[in-house]
Amino acid sequence: MSEVRAIVRVGDTDLEGAKAVAFALARIKGIGISSAFAICRRLGVDPYAPLGSLSEEQISKLDWAVRNLHEIAPAWFLNRRRDPVSGRDVHLIGSELILAAKSDIDLMKKLRSWKGMRHAAGLKVRGQRTVTTGRFGPTAGVAKKKEAQPGGGAKQ
Template identity: 65%
Template sequence: MSQEIKQIVRIGDTDLEGMKPVAYALTKIRGIGISTAYAICRYLGINPTLRLGQLDEDSVRKLDWAVRNLHQFAPGWFVNRPRDPESGKNLHLIGADLVFYAKRDVDLMKKLRSWKGIRHNLGLKVRGQRTRTTGRLGMTVGVTKGKTQAGGGGGK
C-alpha cells in the first residue's frame, strides 16, 4: 500500500517541505536547530529519518504542540530564553516571537545606555571584535601609509 506524501506541512506557523526527513524539516523553523529537532523527535517517539509528509495528522499535531511548548518538557539549559527577565520562566521562542524578543532586548539595552546598547546605537561591533580593519562602512577600500619619519630610505 503506497501512502500519499503531503508536499507541505504546517508546523509552528511555518510551511515545511514534506519530502525532507522530520529532523531536518523542523530546522527550517526559526529557533529550532538540529539538536532541538532530534530531541523533539526522541521525546515524541517519532523516527527522525521518516519523511515529514508521511506522518499522520495526529503525529503532526503532536510535533506542532512540542515545537510550541518545548519549554514545558525540556530542561532549563536547553531552551533559548532561560529565566526570561519579565516572567522569570524558561521559554523557548520560535518564529516571529524570537525576532520580536531579540529586537526588544536590543532596544532595552539602547534605552538603558549600557555598553552593548551604545555599540548597537553607533552601528559598531558589540562582542569585543576588533574594529581597526574590519566592519568598515562606505567607500573605504584600502588604507595608504603616510610619509615615514627620519630614515625612511625613500630615494629619487
C-alpha cells in the same frame, strides 16, 4: 501508504514535506538540529522519515512539542531562560524570538549600556576587532595605477 504532502505547517512555518523530519524542523527559527532530534526522540518519531508522510496526529504532536519545548526539555536546553518580563524559562520560536531579541536590544539602548551604545552606533558588540572588519561604504585599499601604453602612450 498515503501520499507525501508537499508542504506541512508546523510552528507557524511552512516546511517541505519531502525533507526528513529533523531537518525540516530545523528550518523553524529557534529550532536547531539538536532541538529537532531531541523532539523526534521524545515523541518517538523517526527523524529520517519524510515529514509529509507522517500522520495528522503525529504532525499535531510535533506542532505541540515545538511550541511547548519548555515543558518537555530541561531548562538548560531552552533559548530564553529567566525571561525578564515573565521570569519563566521559555523557548521562543519564529516571530516571537525575533521580537524578543529586538526588545532586548531596545532595552539596552534605552538603558544606555555599553552593548546598547554599540548597537545604536552600528558597531561590533561582543569585543571583536574593528580595524579591518565591520567597515561601511565602498572597499578601501590601495588603488592600482593604469599601466602605461607601449609606444609612448599616445593613441594612433
